Amino acid sequence: MEFDLKTIEALAPDQASLSAASKLTKQSNWPRLEKNEELALIWGECQGSGSNPYRVVVDTSDHGYKCTCPSRKFPCKHTLALMWIAATAPASFAAAGSTPEWVNDWLGRRRKTTSPPVAPTPGAAGKSIGEASLNDEGAAVEDAAAIERRETAQRKRHEDTRSSVSAALDELDQWISDQLRLGLVGFVDNSSDRCRRIAARLVDMKATALAGRIDEIPSRLMGLRSEERPDAAIRELGKLVLLAKAWRQAPDDAELRRLVSTSESREQVLANPDAIQVESLWEVLGEKIETRRDGLVSHSTWLLDLKSAAPRFALLLDYFPASAGRRSNAFTPGDRFDATLVFYPARQPLRALVAERRGDVTSGQWPDFGLGAADPLAAHAAHQDTAPWLTDCPVLLPPGAILLDDRGDAWWQSTDDPHGIALPIADTISPTLLGLDLAATAAVWSGGRLHLLAAQSGFGRLDLS
């Protein structure tokens, strides 16, 4: 590895990036640091402010790099931090015989440049590693009066937000009544415009999360057959009514606030004593990266707890602006790791953060959860009992197979109950899947469709996300 601090200083876009990178050079930020000297590559995973870790790879021979974070600075602080660790603590990198698939993927797409490193960008002058290394000791000590003023302002903002959201929900109620009066046929046909308009109003009135959900209703409806859409509209709008009513009953409830207005920060979740911590082995079931109508990209990573007696899932969820460009996956489906996850407080805890990651573990079969064919959606029904406003529910299905109907659409059906329930599948599937017996299937049940994540079969683990 050929890095010195001068090189890193030259590559940094500005002093702020260097300072931010210096804070990330602690080993605890990097659950994974590996190198392959033969390929002249170093890579690592940095637990940043998002739920998903950022994956960073650097080619030490030509200083090419890639990071999955949405930063618009190049190189970003994570890349600089990885180089910094390589320069100052090369022993931190474990030797790896082969490169992970995400590294291979980057290598396959990158175009090698033969030109020397570019000249420093304007405004990048005066960068200093030494300055960046200094601890930020100049933080002013707030006096009691200032704290009081800040807390008062916070309380006022909180009250303002609450009354604004309350008004927003009143508007939403009226809007739903209007849709029923005008007819759901018209709503389905014009859902795009109608949802956009009310979503914009809700954003103005600080019901941001709810606005994002309503903005996605049209695409959820369009994913269904035309004859299914009116029922789906009833489901979507009915759940909004339930959510609004629940919020009015408990506006300070963390889960409801998250679904209606804004989510807690990572720090708030980690500091919350009510947040459940689960120390276990986790398998990455799959990822979904979707661009939403509000201009954000949602990045969902589904995890399965390999040590719990009944199937337990976790969802790492991040949002970033679509303008930040295409983002690579944070995990490779099938990865297994030992970690402590902290769940956002909820009636059915699902969304989580990785609090501590201790290392990877070897792959294998999923545990036998003793799944029965009686009702493959029993977990979904249980979720709905406590949180009827939810739309998505992860499920682990018993032994089954994928079949086709007359239209060529795919369905999952239990092997033990071939005449029983069949669940329609949302996405286009690989035709190969039709010939595989699935010992267990992990999927997300959402809006009357099954979104496949992964399965176990006679041919081993199958990535289906």
Added chain:
Amino acid sequence: MRDCWITGGTSFELAPATWKEFVAGASPDERERRLLAIAAQALEIALRPAAPKTLKRRPPLPELALPMLPGRLRPLLRAALKHADDARGKSRVVALVASRGFVLHPMDWMPAASDQTSPDVYAPWIDWQAGVDGEKRTSREQLTAENWDEFYPAARRSALADMRRTAPAVARQLIETKGSSEPAEIRLVLIALMHFGLGAGDVPFLKSLSADRSGKVRELAGRMLARLGEHGQPGDGGPGDPTAELAAFITEGKSGFIRRRTTYAPAKLKSPAQERRRAELFETWNLIDLAARFGVTEADFIGAWQFGADNNVDILVSRMVAASGSDAAVAHLADTLAAEGGKPALFALHLMPRLDSRRQRDLIRLILKDTYYLGALSLAEGVEAGWLDWADLTNGKTLPALCAAVAGNDEAAKRGADQLLETLGFLATAAASERLIGDVVTAGMAPAAPSLGLLRLNASLAGPSTDT
């Protein structure tokens, strides 16, 4: 209620009595919203998707005779498959893996239903892809006229090919007995299988195909007969006779001062239309008939052909020999071209599928040694995977040329080097692959360059340790 909401209006009067109890007392709008919430949960919980009565299940994907590639090598395999930009490149990856005793995971790669180039081990998957329903036999059982219909097409092809190698007469009788009832495209495939173990015993059957209702079958049978030294339908020598027409596009001459000998060279043509016609005739007519038109043997015609006068026509001649020449004529042409070396040796690449393993390997070694146009190696078809060793690579200028291309700044040369590395990734032994990676990386290639993908996979498929 549902219909009421769909068309627009209030549904309270239509609601079930128990639902009405929940919503009574509220304003009309609020009543409707509450009913909507109850209906939403009823749809979500109380109703389950109804399974269509006509759900169809595919037969299980059969297991193959070879073990699956170990999971730890699948990332390397996927990288190699991703970099192979066409079906031919992918089939090389598949052939290399099969040559080392493994098959691919079905979610990484599946042969197409029309696939005829994948290793035989994939025949059950090809048949599965073809979508023939019901339980049928696998190619591991003996094919007979009685169980003919119990085999899927690809399994039947694979069984017949095996049988032609060991008992060609039995296989021919099967093709003769059962083939006539198959459609033309299947008959064509079955008769093409007769190139395995083609011999004099096949002549009567092939002659009987001159009356086949398919023109393509008649043409294929004619070329097979030509390979066995049998002349096709004699022409009248007039302007409509294809042999005479082709011969007219060839100039017969003399060379040598002391010992005069006959030479054949492409005639200079006046228009592209004539060139197209000549190419068409070379593609469909037979060597033996053309030689006979000039009153010479196949070997004499090959020996007298002036290679180097027109590359395109040289290629056409090589392809005609490959398609219709006898085994002896093919070997003679290959040896003649190899002896000349340089550019003529490249024409022999068109003969590859007809050459024995020794000649195939010698020819590739020669091209590597000459380093005349290494890019042509990628044209070689029907070559075995994983035999080229380090001594073959270092016996000539190939390695220095490759390293120079890698180290230089000529983008075209770099692309050529990438292409050659992929070809060598298929041909080389595991040990040679490993050493080659080391040399080109030392020369300046990025260690993780995608063009090294197949070489890396090859190197990792070294032997018994692969299994661990």
